[in-house]
Amino acid sequence: xxxxxxxxxxxxxxxxxxxxxxxxxxxxxxxxxxxxxxxxxxxxxxxxxxxxxxxxxxxxxxxxxxxxxxxxxxxxxxxxxxxxxxxxxxxxx
Amino acid sequence: xxxxxxxxxxxxxxxxxxxxxxxxxxxxxxxxxxxxxxxxxxxxxxxxxxxxxxxxxxxxxxxxxxxxxxxxxxxxxxxxxxxxxxxxxxxxxxxxxxxxxxxxxxxxxxxxxxxxxxxxxxxxxxxxxxxxxxxxxxxxxxxx
Numbered sequence: 001x002x003x004x005x006x007x008x009x010x011x012x013x014x015x016x017x018x019x020x021x022x023x024x025x026x027x028x029x030x031x032x033x034x035x036x037x038x039x040x041x042x043x044x045x046x047x048x049x050x051x052x053x054x055x056x057x058x059x060x061x062x063x064x065x066x067x068x069x070x071x072x073x074x075x076x077x078x079x080x081x082x083x084x085x086x087x088x089x090x091x092x093x
Numbered sequence: 094x095x096x097x098x099x100x101x102x103x104x105x106x107x108x109x110x111x112x113x114x115x116x117x118x119x120x121x122x123x124x125x126x127x128x129x130x131x132x133x134x135x136x137x138x139x140x141x142x143x144x145x146x147x148x149x150x151x152x153x154x155x156x157x158x159x160x161x162x163x164x165x166x167x168x169x170x171x172x173x174x175x176x177x178x179x180x181x182x183x184x185x186x187x188x189x190x191x192x193x194x195x196x197x198x199x200x201x202x203x204x205x206x207x208x209x210x211x212x213x214x215x216x217x218x219x220x221x222x223x224x225x226x227x228x229x230x231x232x233x234x235x236x237x
Contacts, residue, residue: 024145030138030203032226034233035196041237042189048237078143085138085196091145 022093023067023077027058031086039084040066043077068093097231098188106183106235118195118228119175121221125198126171128205129164138200139167167197188236195229 025036033055040051044067057064066088067077074090081088097114101107110118129136140163144150154160174194177187202222207215 028138030200031196032230032233034237035192035229038192038233038237075143082139082141082143084193085200087138087141089141089145090143090149 019070020068020093021071021074022065022091023074023081024089024091025054025058025064025066025081026087026089027062028087033059036086039081039086043080043084065093097228098235100235101182104182105185106188106232108178108180108183110178115178117221117224118178121198121202121225122171122174122178122194125201126168128201129168129171132161132164135201135204136164136167138204139197140164170194171197185236188232192229192232192236195225195232198225199229 025040036055036058037048037051040046040054041048044051046054054064054066067074071090078088078090097109099107099109108115129139140160142150143153170190171194174191177183177191177194180187183191199222202218202225205218207218
């Protein structure tokens, strides 16, 4: 019984990973750092410190995951980021 | 140079540009709208891929072949931006809209090479990009 419950949990966990998608924000040479911080605050309601940290991660590492969730939610996020002119894609976390 | 934008509560954000400066912004938006509608590669940043995975991106493009609609919408917003720039005061939502439009102009101008154009045209493009960058920075300082 315990073994079966464990297997169930493992399957659920694996299914969760399979269904998990990410909003990936990419670095680019045009968008200004203060603009990216502003947009992250505007779209995701992040506190300024978190928006700044993610923006600097994008700037230094080339990209950052700014949200994780269902595919539909991530597509919606990416559409919002594109409307502000930021370069973002839906991918796997 | 005096501040281009000033926070003026409760009215909103006051635009402190003279008529000549406003005309430059309006004409920039109109120029970029024409570039966007011409359908060249300069506009790709306004409608970039949505998926990292190429197969998913291809499927998305088949399901939602709306790229031209997106660009037409952007061009229309840029043309309507003239009305925003003519205002004395903007609400926060309108300032957000203006910031987005200024950024659209920068994204397209950054990709526009002005190949085959005389040096004066290339220099004009660079100056325009710098001026719009300055205005965007000034606006962000006020609305952030």
